[in-house]
Amino acid sequence: METEVKLLLSDLETIKDSLVDASHRTSIDRRVIAVHFLLIILMIQERLEKIYGTGKLANAQRSKIKDMSAEVVDSNPYSRLMALQRMGIVANYERIREYSVAIVGIGGVGSVTAEMLTRCGIGRLLLYDYDKVELANMNRLFFHPGQVGMTKTDAAVQTLSDINPDVVLESYTLNITTVSGFETFMSSLKNKSFRPDKEGSGVDLVLSCVDNYEARMVVNQACNELGQTWMESGVSENAVSGHIQLLIPGETACFACAPPLVVASGVDEGTLKREGVCAASLPTTMGVIAGLLVQNTLKYLLKFGKVTPYLGYNALKDFFPSMEMKPNPQCWNGACLERQKEFAVVVRPVRRAEEEVEEETECLHADNEWNISVVDDSQHSNASSCLPEGLVRELPDADEYREPVFGSEATDDLEDLKRQLEALQAE
Amino acid sequence: METEVKLLLSDLETIKDSLVDASHRTSIDRRVIAVHFLLIILMIQERLEKIYGTGKLANAQRSKIKDMSAEVVDSNPYSRLMALQRMGIVANYERIREYSVAIVGIGGVGSVTAEMLTRCGIGRLLLYDYDKVELANMNRLFFHPGQVGMTKTDAAVQTLSDINPDVVLESYTLNITTVSGFETFMSSLKNKSFRPDKEGSGVDLVLSCVDNYEARMVVNQACNELGQTWMESGVSENAVSGHIQLLIPGETACFACAPPLVVASGVDEGTLKREGVCAASLPTTMGVIAGLLVQNTLKYLLKFGKVTPYLGYNALKDFFPSMEMKPNPQCWNGACLERQKEFAVVVRPVRRAEEEVEEETECLHADNEWNISVVDDSQHSNASSCLPEGLVRELPDADEYREPVFGSEATDDLEDLKRQLEALQAE
Numbered sequence: 001m002e003t004e005v006k007l008l009l010s011d012l013e014t015i016k017d018s019l020v021d022a023s024h025r026t027s028i029d030r031r032v033i034a035v036h037f038l039l040i041i042l043m044i045q046e047r048l049e050k051i052y053g054t055g056k057l058a059n060a061q062r063s064k065i066k067d068m069s070a071e072v073v074d075s076n077p078y079s080r081l082m083a084l085q086r087m088g089i090v091a092n093y094e095r096i097r098e099y100s101v102a103i104v105g106i107g108g109v110g111s112v113t114a115e116m117l118t119r120c121g122i123g124r125l126l127l128y129d130y131d132k133v134e135l136a137n138m139n140r141l142f143f144h145p146g147q148v149g150m151t152k153t154d155a156a157v158q159t160l161s162d163i164n165p166d167v168v169l170e171s172y173t174l175n176i177t178t179v180s181g182f183e184t185f186m187s188s189l190k191n192k193s194f195r196p197d198k199e200g201s202g203v204d205l206v207l208s209c210v211d212n213y214e215a216r217m218v219v220n221q222a223c224n225e226l227g228q229t230w231m232e233s234g235v236s237e238n239a240v241s242g243h244i245q246l247l248i249p250g251e252t253a254c255f256a257c258a259p260p261l262v263v264a265s266g267v268d269e270g271t272l273k274r275e276g277v278c279a280a281s282l283p284t285t286m287g288v289i290a291g292l293l294v295q296n297t298l299k300y301l302l303k304f305g306k307v308t309p310y311l312g313y314n315a316l317k318d319f320f321p322s323m324e325m326k327p328n329p330q331c332w333n334g335a336c337l338e339r340q341k342e343f344a345v346v347v348r349p350v351r352r353a354e355e356e357v358e359e360e361t362e363c364l365h366a367d368n369e370w371n372i373s374v375v376d377d378s379q380h381s382n383a384s385s386c387l388p389e390g391l392v393r394e395l396p397d398a399d400e401y402r403e404p405v406f407g408s409e410a411t412d413d414l415e416d417l418k419r420q421l422e423a424l425q426a427e
Numbered sequence: 428m429e430t431e432v433k434l435l436l437s438d439l440e441t442i443k444d445s446l447v448d449a450s451h452r453t454s455i456d457r458r459v460i461a462v463h464f465l466l467i468i469l470m471i472q473e474r475l476e477k478i479y480g481t482g483k484l485a486n487a488q489r490s491k492i493k494d495m496s497a498e499v500v501d502s503n504p505y506s507r508l509m510a511l512q513r514m515g516i517v518a519n520y521e522r523i524r525e526y527s528v529a530i531v532g533i534g535g536v537g538s539v540t541a542e543m544l545t546r547c548g549i550g551r552l553l554l555y556d557y558d559k560v561e562l563a564n565m566n567r568l569f570f571h572p573g574q575v576g577m578t579k580t581d582a583a584v585q586t587l588s589d590i591n592p593d594v595v596l597e598s599y600t601l602n603i604t605t606v607s608g609f610e611t612f613m614s615s616l617k618n619k620s621f622r623p624d625k626e627g628s629g630v631d632l633v634l635s636c637v638d639n640y641e642a643r644m645v646v647n648q649a650c651n652e653l654g655q656t657w658m659e660s661g662v663s664e665n666a667v668s669g670h671i672q673l674l675i676p677g678e679t680a681c682f683a684c685a686p687p688l689v690v691a692s693g694v695d696e697g698t699l700k701r702e703g704v705c706a707a708s709l710p711t712t713m714g715v716i717a718g719l720l721v722q723n724t725l726k727y728l729l730k731f732g733k734v735t736p737y738l739g740y741n742a743l744k745d746f747f748p749s750m751e752m753k754p755n756p757q758c759w760n761g762a763c764l765e766r767q768k769e770f771a772v773v774v775r776p777v778r779r780a781e782e783e784v785e786e787e788t789e790c791l792h793a794d795n796e797w798n799i800s801v802v803d804d805s806q807h808s809n810a811s812s813c814l815p816e817g818l819v820r821e822l823p824d825a826d827e828y829r830e831p832v833f834g835s836e837a838t839d840d841l842e843d844l845k846r847q848l849e850a851l852q853a854e
Contacts, residue, residue: 305743
């Protein structure tokens with residue numbers, strides 16, 4: 001925006017010059033008129049300068065910065081980030097410029113996620129949304145009333161490019177749940193022009209910030225097909241709980257293996273919006289979830305701290321359950337099963353050799369419906385590997401999506417689940 | 428800003444009309460010139476309209492809204508908040524308009540805190556800061572490069588009034604640690620013109636979002652003197668941990684009774700900035716802390732969920748310790764001791780009668796230096812009332828501030844602390 005105002009001001013300067021010339025002409029009539037309009041142009045210039053603050057237009061949009069510097073000066077937008085290296089938190093912060101992150105859904109969580117990554121100086125952001133900004137979105141961070149009516153992607157690019165021109169922004173105004181939308185989504189993820197030597201897909205991470213089950217399943221499908229690591233996020237309809245989850249195809253549960261507890265609320269979300277029911281939302285819950293999501297993203301990309309497999313947030317009690325979920329060997333998603341096979345053949349044996357696993361504790365209950373198993377994690381106490389205190393599984397609606405596969409095994413499985421429960425209680 | 432652009436456009440319209448008149452004059456010379464300038468004015472109008480998006484200027488800044496409505500339409504900025512009532516979370520959301528919140532420090536945490544409360548439709552915000560916006564602040568949310576050089580208070584008022592014109596904003600560009608700054612701070616908190624019938628001070632809550640020990644002690648002093656409930660917040664210098672804390676003078680520990688663990692890092696923060704050492708910061712950690720702080724504020728003001736007495740955030744491990752701290756009967760802050768006496772005489776006996784306390788478990792270790800005692804809390808398991816797993820007290824530097832009072836009791840106390848520890852381990 002400021003760039004265009006600057007252009008306009010420079011054009012006005014040219015007109016002013018021509019008027020100054022005209023005011024020296026011989027014809028008195030033309031001189032009077034020229035001076036008259038000169039005053040008008042000066043007035044317009046002055047008012048535009050006033051609107052944007054005197055002298056600030058020159059540095060309103062900062063120029064691009066070639067290398068991230070750790071220099072401690074007020075004019076360095078990266079000084080506080082590069083300080084993470086001196087503080088011993090991150091080994092090489094500047095590597096963030098090599099990474100591409102795709103954000104699906106630019107709503108209450110996705111927009112703040114995009115802003116945080118932009119301010120952190122991420123290399124490239126891919127943004128997907130088909131919705132428009134409304135006044136009804138103003139109870140969440142990021143969008144401004146002046147952007148009402150714009151597409152969320154356009155409004156986001158406007159704000160983000162102003163905040164940090166170093167970030168490469170790609171926006172896709174489309175619905176990934178349509179056939180053509182899904183095709184564009186897939187091809188944009190595969191595109192490697194930003195870093196041609198990158199292995200796998202063209203992005204380092206996909207972040208799902210959508211608000212419905214259908215779109216989550218589509219992201220899950222795309223990532224399973226591509227073998228693409230991604231993170232899920234969600235906020236409940238009563239606005240006071242949420243979650244983030246890391247999904248590595250073949251290695252962890254996919255979204256079809258076991259949907260997060262918060263999302264599985266027994267309501268068909270697809271019908272919710274059409275009926276005009278208004279879900280509650282808060283900038284606090286969405287800001288916290290975006291913060292936890294981007295923090296996990298930074299830990300994953302820049303290799304520091306412990307990347308969290310699943311983290312819940314219950315705002316009423318300030319309760320933060322965490323857990324790990326292994327993939328379901330009977331998952332109905334074919335691409336998930338393929339990735340599981342690959343992981344079992346290629347990755348798992350190598351890791352086992354490296355980690356010198358002492359005991360084989362996996363697949364204790366291979367035939368249990370949820371495939372809940374105690375995950376080997378030497379850094380954690382036993383308590384964190386089972387369902388955390390206070391968590392209740394929303395079984396009924398999740399079952400709907402699984403019945404064709406699990407129907408015949410239901411009885412055996414219930415027995416097994418009972419035994420497992422008794423074993424846990426006996427500990 | 429949009430208002431001024433609209434004014435300019437309306438003035439250009441007037442000029443255009445006069446030019447249209449002039450183009451009908453008899454003199455061919457004047458007609459040609461008039462048409463020439465008419466085209467220039469049209470060009471300027473068109474470019475300004477384009478910069479702000481066609482037709483959007485009319486509703487760029489929305490008008491004030493008299494009553495909060497729960498109507499589910501895209502044009503209602505409060506629909507998703509009023510939905511909290513229908514969802515059974517909040518009994519009366521609209522009461523938020525009666526409340527005043529003071530935010531001290533408009534930096535990485537304070538600015539996001541102010542934006543969240545503004546978007547929630549808080550009645551009145553009082554903002555305190557003396558600093559200016561720098562490019563070095565751009566790694567945190569809220570401020571934009573175009574605001575570099577403005578005071579943080581001015582820039583905040585500019586952004587917040589645009590987001591929600593219903594919120595009454597008061598900004599104070601001052602340093603509360605100076606004598607005159609403290610006087611203005613105190614008188615602004617006492618001012619009841621917004622709600623003359625309010626009991627106590629003129630504000631419902633003070634939020635401390637400052638980045639140094641000295642300013643925290645000043646907020647603590649002011650709130651102890653006024654008997655004002657407040658919340659503390661902080662982020663560590665390595666950017667990967669933070670905390671929030673509720674302080675009710677006389678009822679809970681004040682900041683002088685026991686400074687939060689994260690702040691007590693053994694470094695004199697006052698000298699840190701002067702030496703040009705650059706602390707690390709992240710938009711994620713600060714966004715999470717602001718989110719938790721405002722969530723706790725909403726729970727406190729609108730009476731829902733459990734208001735958290737202390738909540739820590741360790742980003743590396745995604746660990747969220749919580750605890751409660753009783754006031755220190757030997758606190759060196761005189762105003763704290765006065766509030767403790769009032770609470771013991773007036774409030775505590777009433778509460779005891781109401782709650783029908785079965786056992787007297789208080790003051791088990793009246794002579795222990797930290798006055799750590801098991802707080803009676805029927806909603807919680809025993810585990811949460813002692814120091815949570817993974818927390819380590821930063822004793823050495825906190826001792827500096829306490830030595831004059833506790834020096835002679837150190838030996839007895841250590842014995843007591845040992846006994847307490849052994850008792851906990853035996854459980």
